[in-house]
Amino acid sequence: MSAAWEAQARRSRRLRAAEHALRLTSPLVLLLLWEWAVRMRLLDARFFPAPSSVIAAAVGLARTGELWGDLGVTLYRLALGFVAGAFPGIALGLLMGLSRWARAVAGPLIAALYPIPKIAVLPLIILIFGLGDLSKIVVVAVGVFFIMAINTSAGVLQIERIYLDVAKAYGLRGLAYVRGVLLPGALPSLLTGAKVSLGIALILVVAAEFLAAKDGLGYLIWNGWQTLQVEQMYVGLVVVAVLGYAMTIGLEEAERRALPWLPR
Numbered sequence: 001m002s003a004a005w006e007a008q009a010r011r012s013r014r015l016r017a018a019e020h021a022l023r024l025t026s027p028l029v030l031l032l033l034w035e036w037a038v039r040m041r042l043l044d045a046r047f048f049p050a051p052s053s054v055i056a057a058a059v060g061l062a063r064t065g066e067l068w069g070d071l072g073v074t075l076y077r078l079a080l081g082f083v084a085g086a087f088p089g090i091a092l093g094l095l096m097g098l099s100r101w102a103r104a105v106a107g108p109l110i111a112a113l114y115p116i117p118k119i120a121v122l123p124l125i126i127l128i129f130g131l132g133d134l135s136k137i138v139v140v141a142v143g144v145f146f147i148m149a150i151n152t153s154a155g156v157l158q159i160e161r162i163y164l165d166v167a168k169a170y171g172l173r174g175l176a177y178v179r180g181v182l183l184p185g186a187l188p189s190l191l192t193g194a195k196v197s198l199g200i201a202l203i204l205v206v207a208a209e210f211l212a213a214k215d216g217l218g219y220l221i222w223n224g225w226q227t228l229q230v231e232q233m234y235v236g237l238v239v240v241a242v243l244g245y246a247m248t249i250g251l252e253e254a255e256r257r258a259l260p261w262l263p264r
Contacts, residue, residue: 025250049231052236057231064187067220071239074217075176077133078205082138086197089148090190094182096149097156111144118143119207136216138210143204144197151193176213191255206240217243 014212031051037043045053061067095102122139129135159182168183183190209218217236224233 003259006087017067024130033244034201046230049234054231054234057229058235059236061220061235062230067235067239069215070215070220070236071243073133073250074209075243076135076203077208077216077237080133080142081205082144082198082201084137085144085201086148089145089193090152092154093149093152093154094186095177096153097159097182097186103153104175106133106149110149114146114150118204119211122211131212135212136205139208140204143200147197147200148190151189151196152186155189156182158189159185172221188259191251191258195248195251195255197245198251202240228238 032044034048038045038048046112048174059069091116092102092106094159096106104170118139121142125138145209163181163185167177205242206218206221209216210222216238221233221236221240224230224236
């Protein structure tokens with residue numbers, strides 16, 4: 001029996017190693033094909049500059065510090081907006097999962113407000129909060145709030161009733177009940193919501209920087225378009241893509257450690 005378990009463990013390790021290798025090599029293969037297509041003039045370098053020229057532009061921007069400054073500003077807005085939206089969203093989701101009255105009150109409001117494109121209300125947010133960082137943080141927080149509320153509520157509603165009854169029979173109340181039963185039970189849905197929310201948050205902060213910012217990755221991309229510096233535009237796009245990929249990998253690793261029993 002132990003030999004079978006060891007064989008299964010070795011097979012799982014090999015599969016994970018192959019998966020990680022594929023994740024690393026597939027972008028490299030795409031970049032090589034892109035470089036080859038530009039050099040063979042199958043792609044117009046005016047619109048699709050070669051990866052080598054994009055890398056050279058990135059090195060230049062990094063040396064001047066412009067790239068690091070814009071990246072830091074975007075991460076700052078992203079982090080604050082995510083936290084400001086996630087925690088109230090989780091709190092409301094827990095309440096909606098526990099109380100049918102809360103669902104009756106908040107459910108229609110969320111159903112009506114969630115479909116509104118958050119970037120569409122950016123002019124109103126700017127009117128209220130000004131052109132500074134706060135308006136970008138608020139638009140990110142609004143986008144994150146709805147997703148986390150919906151996913152957390154769904155996660156609580158999926159918890160089997162017997163676990164809730166047993167917890168109440170043992171006298172769990174208040175924060176102990178939330179920490180010991182609700183959050184662990186809703187964790188799969190909550191982490192899924194976090195992955196979706198982070199992607200939406202990155203889209204929103206970059207879009208907001210297009211329209212009302214003088215720094216950040218969105219501004220870097222927009223400024224590259226305005227000044228016809230296509231390589232700079234691609235640098236911003238690639239950094240956003242790498243940032244999104246890194247966040248996804250980080251959350252998947254956190255999910256794997258927090259929920260080791262889920263199928264992979």
